[in-house]
Amino acid sequence: MSQAAHPPEAPDHSGALSYEQAGVQYDLIDPLKVAAQRAAASTARHLVAKGHAEIEGSRGESAYVVDVGPFHVASIVECLGTKTLVADEMQRLTRKPYFAGIAQDTIAMAVNDLITVGATPLVVQAYWAAGGSAWFADQARAQSLVQGWKDACDVCRVAWGGGETPALAGIVEEGRIDLAAACTGIVNPKARLSLGDDLAAGDAIVLLGSSGIHANGLSLARKLVERLPQGYLTEIEPGLLYGDALLAPTVLYSPVTEALWAAGVPVHYAANITGHGWRKLLRHPKALSYRVHTVPPVPAVLRFIQQQAKMSDEDAYGTLNMGAGFALFVAADLAQKTVDVAKACGVPAWVAGEVSAGAKALHIEPLGLHFSGADLQLR
Amino acid sequence: MSQAAHPPEAPDHSGALSYEQAGVQYDLIDPLKVAAQRAAASTARHLVAKGHAEIEGSRGESAYVVDVGPFHVASIVECLGTKTLVADEMQRLTRKPYFAGIAQDTIAMAVNDLITVGATPLVVQAYWAAGGSAWFADQARAQSLVQGWKDACDVCRVAWGGGETPALAGIVEEGRIDLAAACTGIVNPKARLSLGDDLAAGDAIVLLGSSGIHANGLSLARKLVERLPQGYLTEIEPGLLYGDALLAPTVLYSPVTEALWAAGVPVHYAANITGHGWRKLLRHPKALSYRVHTVPPVPAVLRFIQQQAKMSDEDAYGTLNMGAGFALFVAADLAQKTVDVAKACGVPAWVAGEVSAGAKALHIEPLGLHFSGADLQLR
Numbered sequence: 082m083s084q085a086a087h088p089p090e091a092p093d094h095s096g097a098l099s100y101e102q103a104g105v106q107y108d109l110i111d112p113l114k115v116a117a118q119r120a121a122a123s124t125a126r127h128l129v130a131k132g133h134a135e136i137e138g139s140r141g142e143s144a145y146v147v148d149v150g151p152f153h154v155a156s157i158v159e160c161l162g163t164k165t166l167v168a169d170e171m172q173r174l175t176r177k178p179y180f181a182g183i184a185q186d187t188i189a190m191a192v193n194d195l196i197t198v199g200a201t202p203l204v205v206q207a208y209w210a211a212g213g214s215a216w217f218a219d220q221a222r223a224q225s226l227v228q229g230w231k232d233a234c235d236v237c238r239v240a241w242g243g244g245e246t247p248a249l250a251g252i253v254e255e256g257r258i259d260l261a262a263a264c265t266g267i268v269n270p271k272a273r274l275s276l277g278d279d280l281a282a283g284d285a286i287v288l289l290g291s292s293g294i295h296a297n298g299l300s301l302a303r304k305l306v307e308r309l310p311q312g313y314l315t316e317i318e319p320g321l322l323y324g325d326a327l328l329a330p331t332v333l334y335s336p337v338t339e340a341l342w343a344a345g346v347p348v349h350y351a352a353n354i355t356g357h358g359w360r361k362l363l364r365h366p367k368a369l370s371y372r373v374h375t376v377p378p379v380p381a382v383l384r385f386i387q388q389q390a391k392m393s394d395e396d397a398y399g400t401l402n403m404g405a406g407f408a409l410f411v412a413a414d415l416a417q418k419t420v421d422v423a424k425a426c427g428v429p430a431w432v433a434g435e436v437s438a439g440a441k442a443l444h445i446e447p448l449g450l451h452f453s454g455a456d457l458q459l460r
Numbered sequence: 461m462s463q464a465a466h467p468p469e470a471p472d473h474s475g476a477l478s479y480e481q482a483g484v485q486y487d488l489i490d491p492l493k494v495a496a497q498r499a500a501a502s503t504a505r506h507l508v509a510k511g512h513a514e515i516e517g518s519r520g521e522s523a524y525v526v527d528v529g530p531f532h533v534a535s536i537v538e539c540l541g542t543k544t545l546v547a548d549e550m551q552r553l554t555r556k557p558y559f560a561g562i563a564q565d566t567i568a569m570a571v572n573d574l575i576t577v578g579a580t581p582l583v584v585q586a587y588w589a590a591g592g593s594a595w596f597a598d599q600a601r602a603q604s605l606v607q608g609w610k611d612a613c614d615v616c617r618v619a620w621g622g623g624e625t626p627a628l629a630g631i632v633e634e635g636r637i638d639l640a641a642a643c644t645g646i647v648n649p650k651a652r653l654s655l656g657d658d659l660a661a662g663d664a665i666v667l668l669g670s671s672g673i674h675a676n677g678l679s680l681a682r683k684l685v686e687r688l689p690q691g692y693l694t695e696i697e698p699g700l701l702y703g704d705a706l707l708a709p710t711v712l713y714s715p716v717t718e719a720l721w722a723a724g725v726p727v728h729y730a731a732n733i734t735g736h737g738w739r740k741l742l743r744h745p746k747a748l749s750y751r752v753h754t755v756p757p758v759p760a761v762l763r764f765i766q767q768q769a770k771m772s773d774e775d776a777y778g779t780l781n782m783g784a785g786f787a788l789f790v791a792a793d794l795a796q797k798t799v800d801v802a803k804a805c806g807v808p809a810w811v812a813g814e815v816s817a818g819a820k821a822l823h824i825e826p827l828g829l830h831f832s833g834a835d836l837q838l839r
Contacts, residue, residue, distance in 0.1 A: 120610035121620035145621030158585040158642040160626040206537040231499035241500035242524030247539040263537040263642035
């Protein structure tokens, strides 16, 4: 129940597409989430009875953390979402399998969230629920899913523990697959916990580059296809099809967080920039201002979506990652080192801004954009 | 990838229903599982690089176990399956919400598997993927899911860490929900690990009672409805509707395994009796014979299914739990104590048989049934 909240309404100028128009109605989900969060919080006492303790600050964060004595255990389950619908359609159009990238996306959803709390991911479990046994009969597609899953585990250096491959005719639509990943890790030593206790004015904001849309905003991206005469085969720049660009796999950020710890860079806080776009920079409850002075280049596919959906910069940065897939908050004197470590891992990175005292707000100065704390309600 | 294999073909007498006829085609899934298992096994080296180690014997068992030093960490993700289709139909017929029981079923799928390795479950994560936001608009149903989930966590004394509630229009069918649970636990002390190293001739087999069909065999149970003029409203005994009987929630067995450890009863091995019915007693790879001398009473709903589907005892016991939802293998002199501990937890239990030397086989003596090791291929 760590994800929630209302994206902003899209402005009412003709041709603009909002999330609600794309079929996601957050207001129908939220009351359930509130009830679930309350019920879930009440169960923490069971850990105490076993001699352990919940890290209370992890409730509402991206992964749940339990103090088991010598270290903390973190765990999470994350859904891929609807990106497979793009892969299915592109496979139909091009006859190529896209599920290696989809596998990486699914693991990224879990691992990139788990590492925000300072955890080293240890084990990934696969959840592949197909609409029927026939899904698995397409050997090329199935093998690309397996290979991509393994490759992503290798990049993140996690063990693939096992998983479930149910055939759920009547629940999952025929020909479709519902993909998710569960991940368990440890925070060791406990000092690696990065729930924001050390987040403070003066910290630097380091942004890590995204590869494209990653796995959030796909409902909008799919809705947009209906407006394109060539659909997914539209060239968004010479030689790059819209469908292929959408299917660029999500960057796996755990090599960066592991390398940072090894290099002696403590992370004060981290935010996985998924749904709600850059508003995720406002995730921590502390009253702090976030000033961004450097904006990463926008991947072609996100620039294209913004233009085609006629989204304002406010909508685009408030909904999509716009080139920044992950944010790290570190001591200012370690900001450049953080960038260097990320780049050494092959991940583009920028010292993008700083944390300052003041009302909770995000200022993206080069674009003249301002979001307040009220623009993000995740808890 | 811990679950797999082919159920036996149903005998070819008229009117008999087999799993294949009910729509589950295992032969289309298996090649993928083999590829996935191989790929997964190759990732264990990443744990070693981090100073940890896979417990190799847990591959192919019901949960994956990692030695993290002071204790082991176990993790799993499990799907409920298609039991929600019965709940949906019964809600339509009776206007009552059934999702509290469904929540318990889902948690049972994960927790009852996790405990087989000797783990104490610590954290459950919820995976509730709906066919659209509208699923959550039925407040009574949604609240019963939340309440049932919390209640099951309370019974198992696990913390509900959080989860995902995606709305997956286009992947999950409209009006349906795909439910799964991820569970993380610890094996502490390490001596609690129950992967069968101590399983030996002379051990006793203790069976724990089931509440009915639990969450395996539902495809068959649903197929059968088409033959019943009253469908789910058929009285299978006075005052008990088929639909209500099917929806009896799965027994949660973790209170028993926790109580056994507290009472000083080491479990040599444990098997969660789910798909493949009593053939799960043959789960451990050791060449041992299992002689059952006492068969628990068969719940009315399973007796009804066997009769209506014209299943032989061999098919019924080889596919369904037939009243035994969980098996414990313990030292013979602790068998009665095991039964007493289970009963003190409110779970019916029987000293049902014994392990003996000999070729891998299960003999259910009161019924004259014999299964060989070849009848169960889970790895």
